[in-house]
Amino acid sequence: MTNGTTTPGAGKNTTPVPEGFSFDVRLWKVTKAQSKTRPHQLRWKVGGKVSSATFATSALAESRRSELWQAMRRGEAFRINDGLPESEVRQAEAEAAAQAKAKLDPTWWEFSREFMERRWRTVAAKTREGFADSLASAALGMMGDRPDAPELPEVRRAVRWSVVPAHVNEEPPPDLEKVCAWLAENSLPLSALMESSIAEDVHYRLAYRLDGKLAAKDTYKRRRRGFNAAMAYAIQKGYMGENPIAGLERPTTAATGPIDPRVLMNAVQGREFLTAVSYVGSVHRNRGRRLVAFFGCILYAAMRPAEVVGLRLDDCYLPETGWGVLTLRETRPVSGKKWTDSGDRHDKRGLKMRDPQADRPVPIPPVLVAMLRAHVKEFGTAGDGRLFQNERGGLVGTSSYWRVWQEARPLAFPPHKVASPLARKPYDGRATCITDWLRSGLPVAEVARRAGTSPEVIDRHYAGCLDNSEEENNKKIEKAMGWGDEDGSVP
Structure with missing residues (x-):
C-alpha cells in the first residue's frame, strides 16, 4: 500500500511475543477525519486489528505517527487491544502502580486535607480548629531534613489554610503560594511515621512551641487528641497499622496545674x-x-x-x-x-x-x-x-x-x-x-x-486554693467523731 508502512523487519523478529501483543504492525499516513474539532486522523493495524486516533492539528497527528514509527524501528511489540507500543504500556502500568501506592501511602499534606474533609461535617468549629492545629504541628516533623524547607511559622499557616475544605479548589494566598507548593511536593509520606526518628520528631512538635519552649499542658493534650484522631482514621483507611506515637511517653509540659490563689x-x-x-x-x-x-x-x-x-x-x-x-x-x-x-x-x-x-x-x-x-x-x-x-x-x-x-x-x-x-x-x-x-x-x-x-477537674485545679481551710476542716472532723473534749484527749 502506498499510504502504509509495515513493521521494519516484520517476519524476521525472533523475540518472544508477550501475550496480547504482536510485531505485525501496519501504520498509515495521516488522513482527513469527519470531526470538525479533530479533523486529522491516524490509523494503524496491529495483529489484524485496526486502531485510530483523531487530532486537532496535522502537526499533532504527525507527531503521534512519528512516535509509533520510532517504536516500530526499535522492534517493540504493540498491544493488539488498543494498538499501544510495549514501552507506553509499561509506562502506563508503572504510573498506575505509583498512583495506587500513593492512595495507600499519601503524603502528610494530602492526608491532612483528606482527614479534615471527612471530619468537617461531624465536629464543632473549635474542634475543627483544634484538628488543624494538630495537623499543622505534626507537619513540622513531616518535612524531612531539607535545607530549602520553608520557615516553620509559614508551614503552620499554610497547613491551617489548606485543610479547610472550602479552600480545596482555591489558589493559596500570595504569601503562601510557594510554601503550599513546596509542601505539596516535599511533604513526607504517611509511612515515614513508622521510622522512630520521624515519629519522635512529630511527637516533639506536638509538645513544644515554635520558640522551643514547652507548650501548655492543655495545648499538648489537645494536639495529641487531634493527632490520635487522625491516626485512627489512617488505620481505618488501611494507611497505617498502628498509631506510631502510642508508646511514646508524654514529655513534661508547662502545666496549667492548680489555680494560682x-x-x-x-x-x-x-x-x-x-x-x-x-x-x-x-x-x-x-x-x-x-x-x-x-x-x-x-x-x-x-x-x-x-x-x-x-x-x-x-x-x-x-x-x-x-x-x-x-x-x-x-x-x-x-x-x-x-x-x-x-x-x-x-x-x-x-x-x-x-x-x-x-x-x-x-x-x-x-x-x-x-x-x-x-x-x-x-x-x-x-x-x-x-x-x-x-x-x-x-x-x-x-x-x-x-x-x-x-x-x-x-x-x-x-x-x-x-x-x-x-x-x-x-x-x-x-x-x-x-x-x-x-x-x-x-x-x-x-x-x-x-x-x-x-x-476530677475541680479536684485537680482547685485543691490548692483551699489549703487555708485545713484547720476548719479538722474541727469538722473532730465534731463528727466526737473528739471535741475540753482537754483535747482522744477516747
Whole structure:
C-alpha cells in the first residue's frame, strides 16, 4: 500500500511475543477525519486489528505517527487491544502502580486535607480548629531534613489554610503560594511515621512551641487528641497499622496545674471591680455598663464567657427578690469565620461537656438577679432574645469584653495589685466563683455540676486554693467523731 508502512523487519523478529501483543504492525499516513474539532486522523493495524486516533492539528497527528514509527524501528511489540507500543504500556502500568501506592501511602499534606474533609461535617468549629492545629504541628516533623524547607511559622499557616475544605479548589494566598507548593511536593509520606526518628520528631512538635519552649499542658493534650484522631482514621483507611506515637511517653509540659490563689478576688475586690467596669468607656457608648452584668455572670455564676454571650432572657428566672436561676442551653465560642458553617466568627453550639440538647440550671444569688434585671431595663435584649449585645445589636466579641476587663483593673485595684496576677483575665472571675462555692462547703459534685465541668477537674485545679481551710476542716472532723473534749484527749 502506498499510504502504509509495515513493521521494519516484520517476519524476521525472533523475540518472544508477550501475550496480547504482536510485531505485525501496519501504520498509515495521516488522513482527513469527519470531526470538525479533530479533523486529522491516524490509523494503524496491529495483529489484524485496526486502531485510530483523531487530532486537532496535522502537526499533532504527525507527531503521534512519528512516535509509533520510532517504536516500530526499535522492534517493540504493540498491544493488539488498543494498538499501544510495549514501552507506553509499561509506562502506563508503572504510573498506575505509583498512583495506587500513593492512595495507600499519601503524603502528610494530602492526608491532612483528606482527614479534615471527612471530619468537617461531624465536629464543632473549635474542634475543627483544634484538628488543624494538630495537623499543622505534626507537619513540622513531616518535612524531612531539607535545607530549602520553608520557615516553620509559614508551614503552620499554610497547613491551617489548606485543610479547610472550602479552600480545596482555591489558589493559596500570595504569601503562601510557594510554601503550599513546596509542601505539596516535599511533604513526607504517611509511612515515614513508622521510622522512630520521624515519629519522635512529630511527637516533639506536638509538645513544644515554635520558640522551643514547652507548650501548655492543655495545648499538648489537645494536639495529641487531634493527632490520635487522625491516626485512627489512617488505620481505618488501611494507611497505617498502628498509631506510631502510642508508646511514646508524654514529655513534661508547662502545666496549667492548680489555680494560682493570687488570681482570686475576695468579695470586696469583686464588688469594686464590677463598679470599675461601669466607668469604662464614654458615657454615650456605655461600653463598660453594658458588661457589668456580663462579668457578674462570670463572677457569681461561674459561667464561661462563651456561655454568657449566648444567654437569652427566656432562659433566666429573675424574681424581684431572692435567688434566681439561669438555665444554660447554648454557648457561642469564637472560632473564626473559616471554621464555622455559618461563616460567622462565633459558632453556635450546645454546652461544653454536655449532650447537644442538654441544659444546665445554675442558681444565682440576689445580687446577680438585681444586676440582670437592671441590665434588661437599661439595654433591653438583642433581636434574637440574647441578653447581651454590642452597640450594634450583634454578639459581644472576645476583644470587646477583654479590653473592658483590662481597662477596669487599674480603676478597681491599687497599683501593686494591678501589677500582680490578681484577676488578670475573665476566666479568673470564674475561678473566683468556683473557689467561693467550695469554701462555702458546697459538695464538689454540685460545684462541678453548676460550673459545667467534672469533679476530677475541680479536684485537680482547685485543691490548692483551699489549703487555708485545713484547720476548719479538722474541727469538722473532730465534731463528727466526737473528739471535741475540753482537754483535747482522744477516747
